[in-house]
Every structure is written in C-alpha cells, then in structure tokens.
Amino acid sequence: MGNNVEERVAQFAINWQRLSGKIMRQDLQETLGEALSRALEVICTGVPEPAAIIAWEPFVQDLARTVRLDCQVEWIGRRASRANSIAAMASADIGINVAQWAVADTGSVALYVTPEATLYPSLLPKQHLVLLDVADIVPTVREGLMELRKHLPQLAKIITGPSMSADIEGQLQIGVHGPQSVMVLLWASDRN
Amino acid sequence: MSGRLPYDPRPWRVRRDSALGNSSMRDTLQRVAGRLSKAKSTAYGDYQIADKWRLAGVAAKRRAISQIDELVVQVIGEIERHGGKVHRARDAAEAVRCVVEVAQKNGVKLAVKSKSMVTEEIELNKGLEDAGVQVVETDLGEYIIQLAHEKPSHILAPAIHRNRGQVKELFDVEADRQGMAHLANADIEQLTQFARQQLRQEFLSADMGVTGGNFLVAETGTIVLITNEGNADMVTSLPPLLVSIVGIEKIVGTWDDLSYLLQQPALSGVGQRLSSYTTFVSGPRDESAMDGPDQWHVVLLDNGRRNLVGTPEESILSCIRCGACLNVCPVFRQIGGHAYGSVYPGPIGIVVSANLDPSMPSFLDLASQACSMCYACSEVCPMDIPLADEILTLRNHRVKTMAEPLLVRRTYEMWGRLWSTKAGYQKTIRIARLGQRFLIQKKKLRWAPGLFGGWLKTRDMPLIPPETFREWWAKTHGE
Known part of the structure; x- marks a missing residue:
C-alpha cells in the first residue's frame, strides 16, 4: 500500500468526520466480515432489537453470512416484487452499500444504481453504513466525476454527510428525510 | 420573447413596512445570513483549489451561454437517446401546460416536489392543483411555507421568516386535519421529525415526482440536483413518473465543465465543500434496476432567458442560485x-x-x-x-423611461444641478440653515415636511451649524 493511499485515507477521514460522519477501519488481523460485525455492533446500540438490516448487493449478502453479532438482527434482501422490496427497505433500521468511489478532499462517497445495487439503503433507514475500499478514494471530485461519466448509470449520488436541514430558525437538524447517522467502514481489498 | 414572472401586487411601501415590522424574521435573518456569509469566506479561504476552479467554472458558464442554441439541441438528443422525453417551453404558461398534460395522461393524483426556484417562477403548484393534482412540497422549508400558503423568502432557506412557534401552529392544523395529536411543544427536532413522518408516506405513495435542476450536462443529458435533506433522492427514485423542469441557462457543455462548478453552490451558499446529496439523473429506470422512474420528462424552459443571450446582461444567466x-x-x-x-x-x-x-x-x-x-x-x-x-x-x-414620479425627478434634477458647483452647494447650505429654524426640536432636526420627511422618520439629524468651516476660513483667512 503506497504512501499516497494513506494520505488520501487520512484526508478523507478528516473531512468525513467534520460532517459528523463516523468512521471505522478493518484491522490487519481481522477479516472483512469481522470488521463489519464490529461496525454493526456499534450501529445496533442505537436501534431497537431485532435490527432490520438491508443487505442487497451480492457482495454485502455474502459478507452478511459471515457476520456474528450479539444483538438480534433480521436481514432484508430482494423480495418477490419491486413494491415489496421497497416496502421492506422503507421499514428497515440500517442500510448497507458498497461505495463506487470516495473523495478525499470533500469527504464524500459515491453510489450508483446498477442491476445489483440500489440507493434505497442509503436513503430509507435512519442508519447508513458504507463499505469503502481504500483503493477507491480519489483526491478530488474531478477524478470521481470522470469515473461516473464513464459508467453513466441512470441514477447516481454523491453523499457528503448525513441528511440535514437548517430550515427552522437556521438551527441545524440531522436526519430530515434520509439517514440521521452515516458510517464508513474502510477496508483494503487485494487491489491495494 | 420576454418571460412572465409572478409578482406581489401590494405596493412597495406596504411590502417593506410589513417586513420591517416582523422582528422575529429580522432577528433570524441577521443571524443566519451573517453566519452563512462568514462560512463562505472561511470555506474558500482554507481550500486551495476552490477559487481556481471557481474561475474555470465562470468561464464554463459564460461559454455555455454563448453556445446555448447548440447545447439545447445536443442535450435534447442525449436525453432522448437515454430514454427521456424533452419538452420545450417558451414561457411559464407553456411549461405549466406541458407538466399538467403529462400528469393527466398518466392519471396522477399526488405529486411530490423537491425544492426548485424555477417551479416557483412558473407557479407550477397552482397549475397542477387547478387540474386536480395534489402537490406536496418535500423540502422542510418549502413544506412549511406551503402549509402557510406563502412564497419562499430566501432562495436557500425559504421559511426563514417563520419562527418555531409559528411552524408548530401550522403543524397543529395539519395534525388536526389528519386526526393526530398535537406535538407537545415547539421543539425544532420534534418539528423536523413530524415533517419526516408526514412526508415519508407521501414519497411512498406519490404518482409523480417533480424536480428542478442545478446543472444539466449537455454531453450526456444528465441532470444534477444538489440538496441537503435527501428529499430529491426520494423524488427521483420512488415515484413511477419524474418531471424535471430546468431553465435553459442551467445547461453546461461537458462533465469537465461540471467538475469545476459542482462544488460552487455549496461553497458559496453554506460554506461546505459539497452539500449532503448530489444526485445525477441520466435516464429513466432500467428494467433490471430497483430505483428510478419508468418515465422521465424534462421541460426546458425559456421564459425570457434566450432573449438575454448576446446582450450586455447575459452574464446574469450564469447565476447558480447560491444565495x-x-x-x-x-x-x-x-x-x-x-x-x-x-x-x-x-x-x-x-x-x-x-x-x-x-x-x-x-x-x-x-x-x-x-x-x-x-x-x-x-x-x-x-x-x-x-x-x-x-x-x-x-x-x-x-x-x-421616466418611470419616476415628476416631483421626484424634478427634486433630483435640482439637487444635481446645485451640488455640481461650489456656489450651488453653499447656497443649499444657507437655504437649509434658514429652513431648519422652523424645524428644530431639542437641538436636532427631528422631522421635515414633504419629500424630506422620509429621511427623518427613523433618525435625527444634527443641525447645520451657525457657521461652517468654509465660512469661518473665509472670514479669518480670506477666500
């Protein structure tokens, strides 16, 4: 892992946390499943049991099978119809997504709609967890946008902090329509 | 062709005095506007690339305006190639008609909207409601002013003129309408959660989503939406039908152009490097995907914009509505x-x-x-x-165009003539000194008749002294 990557990780972490985002990192000696268990254990403390967790993307579903938690959970995946899937996700407590890329100097993560991935886990539950491979952190928004332009999904979004508003008397409120709390779990794939 | 904008028929005097009398609005406004201004200068100050990119963004915007006709053709081609449908509207009435037609054709009963100034400009809500479509504003501030039947008072913070107590009153009425219990108190967090619960149901059951657009990228036909609450993500991903209304001046040529501009609204508006959500719509939902509308309509609005291209005023089309x-x-x-x-x-x-x-x-x-x-x-x-x-x-x-009343025009002409020479200036001082004798109250000028009265309505003026410095100098040292 080059020095450059570590610099980007550090910069990303500062900017992400500045916007009240939480961050955890996979330890050298633990598997990604173990790291995910650790992250979910933290998030679950703020959620009534059993915690309903969306694991949609195949990558996340595979990981979910290896997760061991002390708290009670119910995993939410694809249902028979689109409407049923949305209804199930709308009542979930925690959503998990895999980041396409992230931006170091803004503290942002990007998600695409693909046949395998949906944005609803990032939007409907009050808690959002993003898995981010440190190799996918780019220095600025520009590199990220060029990446997005190449793939051009019908729908994509860049998330920079939790859902918020200052519409009443200019007082900042977190968790208006989207998540109240956002966490990034940093991990390093074989690409690093 | 020039555009048509809605206007408040009350005279300036009434609008102004009603604003000045709203002390809670003025307090909030002072505080918030001051904080945002400070946040902006800090944000640019400690971010090296921000200003360099800003300048590249300005150039990109100016370029787009000079190529607007070509870019419109290009963007229509790209959106339709990706399965969207583009409608061109010359003015506000055409744009509203177009959206209403799309809604009626699809049997829309409930529409959810994300925040959009251009839909205020064309008074879309009124048009849809007249056609029997219920429209729900989903930005917290817009939701509040919709319940109050008001217009936004700030581009970014539309309900900045209302305090929490006034918001609670509106929410209580809404709770009554639905047979729900009132909120216990006017706690801002509780108010926000009330809106979240109310609007969540609307998002899930709406037949149509309506958005504006912060940028529209010509080379791929992508609409970019910048929000903080997440409501635009609901509006673009849940309802089966999506209509985006965008002024033609929002078009930028390329993603390269966009990359310089994307952060500027948040940097200048709220002092953040990016807003919480930046949403990119490039087409309707693919059958294999979960999120997005089955149909995507884009209304390209002129309403007086094209008219300004090539005039000395064209730079105002570069506005990114940062506030x-x-x-x-x-x-x-x-x-x-x-x-x-x-x-x-x-x-x-x-x-x-x-x-x-x-x-x-x-x-x-x-x-x-x-x-x-x-x-x-x-x-x-x-x-x-x-x-x-x-x-x-x-x-x-x-x-x-002689839009000023005759009395005002004559007064300013006379004032201009007198003060353009030394002798004239001194003459006005002598006249004023004589005139003030009838108006002195407690050693100050506290009122004056006619046109001059306005000056003294909210402030006192010191008197013109019996002898000015010039007069003293002339007397003691000669001219």
Whole structure:
C-alpha cells in the first residue's frame, strides 16, 4: 500500500468526520466480515432489537453470512416484487452499500444504481453504513466525476454527510428525510 | 420573447413596512445570513483549489451561454437517446401546460416536489392543483411555507421568516386535519421529525415526482440536483413518473465543465465543500434496476432567458442560485425576501426579475428601492456577475423611461444641478440653515415636511451649524 493511499485515507477521514460522519477501519488481523460485525455492533446500540438490516448487493449478502453479532438482527434482501422490496427497505433500521468511489478532499462517497445495487439503503433507514475500499478514494471530485461519466448509470449520488436541514430558525437538524447517522467502514481489498 | 414572472401586487411601501415590522424574521435573518456569509469566506479561504476552479467554472458558464442554441439541441438528443422525453417551453404558461398534460395522461393524483426556484417562477403548484393534482412540497422549508400558503423568502432557506412557534401552529392544523395529536411543544427536532413522518408516506405513495435542476450536462443529458435533506433522492427514485423542469441557462457543455462548478453552490451558499446529496439523473429506470422512474420528462424552459443571450446582461444567466448575494446584502438582511414582491429576491432577484420580465414596472422599481449601491453583492458573487452594475443599468433605464414620479425627478434634477458647483452647494447650505429654524426640536432636526420627511422618520439629524468651516476660513483667512 503506497504512501499516497494513506494520505488520501487520512484526508478523507478528516473531512468525513467534520460532517459528523463516523468512521471505522478493518484491522490487519481481522477479516472483512469481522470488521463489519464490529461496525454493526456499534450501529445496533442505537436501534431497537431485532435490527432490520438491508443487505442487497451480492457482495454485502455474502459478507452478511459471515457476520456474528450479539444483538438480534433480521436481514432484508430482494423480495418477490419491486413494491415489496421497497416496502421492506422503507421499514428497515440500517442500510448497507458498497461505495463506487470516495473523495478525499470533500469527504464524500459515491453510489450508483446498477442491476445489483440500489440507493434505497442509503436513503430509507435512519442508519447508513458504507463499505469503502481504500483503493477507491480519489483526491478530488474531478477524478470521481470522470469515473461516473464513464459508467453513466441512470441514477447516481454523491453523499457528503448525513441528511440535514437548517430550515427552522437556521438551527441545524440531522436526519430530515434520509439517514440521521452515516458510517464508513474502510477496508483494503487485494487491489491495494 | 420576454418571460412572465409572478409578482406581489401590494405596493412597495406596504411590502417593506410589513417586513420591517416582523422582528422575529429580522432577528433570524441577521443571524443566519451573517453566519452563512462568514462560512463562505472561511470555506474558500482554507481550500486551495476552490477559487481556481471557481474561475474555470465562470468561464464554463459564460461559454455555455454563448453556445446555448447548440447545447439545447445536443442535450435534447442525449436525453432522448437515454430514454427521456424533452419538452420545450417558451414561457411559464407553456411549461405549466406541458407538466399538467403529462400528469393527466398518466392519471396522477399526488405529486411530490423537491425544492426548485424555477417551479416557483412558473407557479407550477397552482397549475397542477387547478387540474386536480395534489402537490406536496418535500423540502422542510418549502413544506412549511406551503402549509402557510406563502412564497419562499430566501432562495436557500425559504421559511426563514417563520419562527418555531409559528411552524408548530401550522403543524397543529395539519395534525388536526389528519386526526393526530398535537406535538407537545415547539421543539425544532420534534418539528423536523413530524415533517419526516408526514412526508415519508407521501414519497411512498406519490404518482409523480417533480424536480428542478442545478446543472444539466449537455454531453450526456444528465441532470444534477444538489440538496441537503435527501428529499430529491426520494423524488427521483420512488415515484413511477419524474418531471424535471430546468431553465435553459442551467445547461453546461461537458462533465469537465461540471467538475469545476459542482462544488460552487455549496461553497458559496453554506460554506461546505459539497452539500449532503448530489444526485445525477441520466435516464429513466432500467428494467433490471430497483430505483428510478419508468418515465422521465424534462421541460426546458425559456421564459425570457434566450432573449438575454448576446446582450450586455447575459452574464446574469450564469447565476447558480447560491444565495451569497442575498446573505451579504444590507437591504435583504433587513427586509427579507417577501418585500421584493418577486419569487427571486435580493440583488440577483432585482436583476433577474426585471430582465426576464421587463413588462412589470414593480420589478424595475426595485433597482432604486432595494439597493444602497454598496457593491457587496458584486464582490461575493462566485460567478462574477457584476450585480451592482446591472442594478445601476436598471436605474438608468428607469430614469430614461421616466418611470419616476415628476416631483421626484424634478427634486433630483435640482439637487444635481446645485451640488455640481461650489456656489450651488453653499447656497443649499444657507437655504437649509434658514429652513431648519422652523424645524428644530431639542437641538436636532427631528422631522421635515414633504419629500424630506422620509429621511427623518427613523433618525435625527444634527443641525447645520451657525457657521461652517468654509465660512469661518473665509472670514479669518480670506477666500
């Protein structure tokens, strides 16, 4: 892992946390499943049991099978119809997504709609967890946008902090329509 | 073709006094506008690339305006290639008609909207409601003013004129309507959660989503939406039908152009490097995917914009609606948005309203009424729009078209003539010294008759001394 990557990780972490985002990192000696268990254990403390967790993307579903938690959970995946899937996700407590890329100097993560991935886990539950491979952190928004332009999904979004508003008397409120709390779990794939 | 903008028919005097009498609005506005202005300068100050990219963004915007006709053709081709449908609207009425038709054809009963100034400009809600479509605003501030049947008072913070108690009253009425219990108190967090629960149901059951657009990228036909609450993500991903209404000036040529511009609204508007959500729509939902609409319609609105291309005023089409000029304007900070009588308030509002819709005299009047010529707006505009110069141009136009009442015109002419020479100036001092004798109260000028009365309504003036410095100098040292 080059020095450059570590610099980007550090910069990303500062900017992400500045916007009240939480961050955890996979330890050298633990598997990604173990790291995910650790992250979910933290998030679950703020959620009534059993915690309903969306694991949609195949990558996340595979990981979910290896997760061991002390708290009670119910995993939410694809249902028979689109409407049923949305209804199930709308009542979930925690959503998990895999980041396409992230931006170091803004503290942002990007998600695409693909046949395998949906944005609803990032939007409907009050808690959002993003898995981010440190190799996918780019220095600025520009590199990220060029990446997005190449793939051009019908729908994509860049998330920079939790859902918020200052519409009443200019007082900042977190968790208006989207998540109240956002966490990034940093991990390093074989690409690093 | 010029555009048509909605306007408040109340005279300036009434709009202004009603704003000045709203002390809770003025308190909040002072605090919030001050904080946002400070956040903006800090954000640029400690972010090296911000200003360099800003300048590249300005160039990209100016370029797009000069190529607008080609870019419109290109963007239509790209959106339709990706399965969207484009409608061109020459003016507000055409745009509304078009959206209503799409809604009716699809049997829409409930539409959810994300925040959009352009839909305020065309009064879309009224048009849809007249056609029997229920429209729900989903931005927290817009939701509040919709319940209050008001217009936004700030581009970014539309309900800035209402305090928490007033918001609770509105929510109580809404709770009654639905047979729900009132909130226990006017706690801002509780108010926000009330709106979240209410609107969540609307998102999940809406037949149509309506958005504006912060940028529209010509080379791929992508609409970019910048929000903080997440409501635009609901609106673009849940309902089966999506309509995006975008002014043609929002088009930028390429993703390269976009990359320089994308952060500017948040940097200048709220002092963040990016807003919480930046959403990219490039087409309707693919069958294999979960999120997005089955149909995507884009309405490209002119309403007086194309008319400005190639004129000295064309730079105002570069506006990214960040609100920085509002936050720094000493007039806006006192009177808020409603007093302007246009959906676009503040310095940019004066300039945009009068130029898009020249048929409305009350917009032109704002150039004289709601500006102190301090040039703060020109200084903060991230798109380098010479706002104060544009306001001056409007004033000039106003004088040339004799829009001022005769008495005002004659007074200023006489004043101008007298003060352009030393002798004239000294003469006015002597006249004023004589005149003030009848008006002195407790050693100060506290009122005056006629036109001059306005000056002394809210302030006292020191007296003109029995002997001025010049007179003393002439007496003791000679001319």
